[in-house]
Amino acid sequence: MPDSSLLASYAEVLVRIGLNVQKDQPVVIRANTDQAPFVRLLAEKAYDAGASRVSADWRDEGITLIDFQRQSLEMLEHVPQWIVAREQENIDDGAGFISLTGEDPDLLSGVAPERVGARGRALGRAMKHLREYTMNDRRSWLVASAATQPWAEKMFPDLKGEAAIEALWEAIFTTMRLHGPDPVATWKEHVAFLEGRSERLNGFRLAALHFTGPGTDITVGLADGHHWSAAGSVNDFGVPFVANLPTEEVYTAPHRDRIDGYVSATLPLVYGGVTVGGIRLTFEKGRVVKAEARENQKTLEEALAADEGARSLGEIALVPVDSPIAGMNRLFYETLFDENASCHLAVGAAYPTCLEGGRDQTREELARRGANDSITHVDFMVGSAETDIDGIGLDGSLTPIFRGGRWAF
Secondary structure, eight states: OOOHHHHHHHHHHIIIIIIOOOTTOEEEEEEEGGGHHHHHHHHHHHHHTTOSEEEEEEEOHHHHHHHHHHSOHHHHTOOOHHHHHHHHHHHHTTOEEEEEEOOOTTTTTTSOHHHHHHHHHHHHHHHHHHHHHHHTTSSOEEEEEOOOHHHHHHHOTTOOHHHHHHHHHHHHHHHTTOSSSOHHHHHHHHHHHHHHHHHHHHHHOEEEEEEEETTEEEEEEEOTTBOOBOSEEEOTTSOEEESBSSOOOEEEOEEEEEEEEEEEOSSOEEETTEEEBSOEEEEETTEEEEEEOSBOHHHHHHHHTSSGGGGSEEEEEEOOTTSHHHHTTOOOSSHHHHTTSSOEEEEEOOOGGGBTTGGGSOHHHHHHTTOOOOSOEEEEEOOOTTOEEEEEETTSOEEEEEETTEEOO
16 A cells, blocks of 8 residues: 555645645545545545535546447537536636546547547537636646556556555655655745746747757747746635646747647657557648657547647647656656656647736637637647757847756756
C-alpha cells in the first residue's frame, strides 16, 4: 500500500492549494470507481476545509467500454438533458470541481475511432456553454490524478498488481513535491516562481515564438494583447486556485491565423483511450493542412475533425526539460503529467484568461483578437532537450526564450 502520510499530504495539497476549498462551498469530485479510496480521503479533507457538501460523479471503465462497444451511434451522440442540468446546478451553487485522471491508456484501442469521435463531439457541443465557466476561471476547478491498476501496469510494464500501483503512487508523490517537511509551503513557493516567469515573458512584449528542433520548424504568432499565465487563477468570488496539479508550465494564447511551419510531437498522445504516436502537423496560415501519425492515424484525424477550430491552436505552453517530471525520464501515458515534462501546444479552444481583459469579452470579441474557439482542447508535447525557442518582438527583435530545452533567461 502507498504511504498513508504521503496520501494525506497529497489530498491536503489538492484541497488547500489546488481547489482552495472555502467555507460552505460545495465540491464535486469526478473519478473512476477504482479511485474510490482516495476520493473518500479527498472528501474528508474537503469537509475539514469547510465544504458544505461533497458529491462524487463516478465513471466505471468497464461500463464505458461496454457502452462504446454496444450502444448505437445514435445513442452515443445523445447527451441527456439531466447531465447538462446537473452541471448547471453545481455551477450556480458555486461548486468547485476536482477531476481525477487515471484512465487505462488503452481502454478504447479496439473501438472504431469514429465512435469515440462521435461521443466526444456530442459532449463537447452539449457542454460548451458550461465549459466556459472553467475556461474563464469563473469557478474553481482542478485536474489531478490517482493511481489505478491499468494505468500503473501500462507505465510500469515489468510490475503487476499492487507493486505497479505502489510504483505509480510514488511517481505521483515525487512529481507533487511531497517528500519535504511542508508540501503546502513548497507549492506556494513553486506557484510564485512560475508566476515570476510569466511576468518576465509579459515584459518582453512578443508577437510570436519560433520553435526549432528535430522535425520542428514552426512560427506561432501570439494573440493580440495576449497574456502569459502560470499556475495561479482567481475565480468569480476572488478566491485563488491552481487548476492543474502537478504544474510546471507557463502558457498563453496563439493567434489562430498566424501559425506556419511544421511540428513533431516528442511524446505520444493518449486521446480517448487510444495512444497516438509519431505525430507531425503542418500548418499554413494557422490551420493544419497535413496531419501524420505513425500509430493510430485515424484517431488523430478524428481529434482534428471535432469542429472548425480543432484544426488550429488554442494554447502554447513552455516547460523546461529539467522539471521534476521530465527528470524522471518516463512516459506517464497521461497528458496531465506528460505535458508538464515538455513544451506543448494544444489544438482547439483558447483560454480567454490568456488575453488581457479576455475573461469579460464575448466570443466574437475574442475572435477578433485571434483567440481560437472550439468544442475541444487537446494538448500534445513538442519539447525536448534539443528544442530552441526565440521570441519575436513587436519590433522584429529576437529574444532567446529556450536553449536546449531550458529557460534562456
